[in-house]
Amino acid sequence: MIKTVGVLVLIGLAIGAPAPGRAQDERQAKEIIDAYKVWKLTDVLDLSEDEMPVFFSRVRKIGEAEDRHRRAEREAVKEIDELLKAGADDAELAGALRRYEDMRRAHWEETQRLREQAASMLTLRQRCKYAVFEERFRAEIRKMISDVRSGRDARDGTRVLPPQGEGKRQGGSGRGRR
Numbered sequence: 001m002i003k004t005v006g007v008l009v010l011i012g013l014a015i016g017a018p019a020p021g022r023a024q025d026e027r028q029a030k031e032i033i034d035a036y037k038v039w040k041l042t043d044v045l046d047l048s049e050d051e052m053p054v055f056f057s058r059v060r061k062i063g064e065a066e067d068r069h070r071r072a073e074r075e076a077v078k079e080i081d082e083l084l085k086a087g088a089d090d091a092e093l094a095g096a097l098r099r100y101e102d103m104r105r106a107h108w109e110e111t112q113r114l115r116e117q118a119a120s121m122l123t124l125r126q127r128c129k130y131a132v133f134e135e136r137f138r139a140e141i142r143k144m145i146s147d148v149r150s151g152r153d154a155r156d157g158t159r160v161l162p163p164q165g166e167g168k169r170q171g172g173s174g175r176g177r178r
Contacts, residue, residue, distance in 0.1 A: 034063065037137060044133045045126050058118035065114055069107035076100040 038056055047055055080096045088096075119127050 033141060034060070040137065041130075041133060044129050045122065047126075051121060055118060055121055058114065058121075062111060062114045062118060065107070065111055069104075069111070072103060072107070073100070076103055 037059075041056075041059070042052065045055070076096070076099065080093070080100060083092055083096055119130065122130060
């Protein structure tokens with residue numbers, strides 16, 4: 001009961017205030033997904049009241065590191081792209097590529113270390129459940145995003161928006177006949 005109330009509070013906080021603008025919308029969507037993940041993981045792992053805050057804090061750190069890494073990698077790729085467009089010499093390109101690859105390696109190592117810290121507090125059975133959950137959860141989120149982009153209801157696949165081009169009046173002033 002207490003777990004359920006705690007999870008509902010987290011989801012309520014994530015949904016919270018309206019967020020204007022694209023960056024705010026993306027942050028709010030991520031918060032909702034994170035709260036949904038916590039809710040689902042709570043059932044899957046059956047953590048004790050004492051274990052929950054510690055484990056979810058570690059999981060949150062993994063997500064923050066992955067977000068930070070993605071932003072840094074995008075910037076590094078942007079730098080490489082700009083060097084290519086500017087006609088940089090091979091030495092400059094090699095340096096930028098080396099920095100990018102070194103950064104990716106360091107990011108992977110940090111993420112692995114954080115994952116190991118989170119997993120260290122789980123039993124073997126819980127670690128197995130967590131591995132299965134992670135893969136299925138990513139697939140579920142990808143499907144939801146795909147469904148939303150295609151105008152389908154993510155829960156049952158029914159179309160909730162007309163396909164592009166449908167539902168628009170062709171020609172006329174838009175005022176109708178009088």
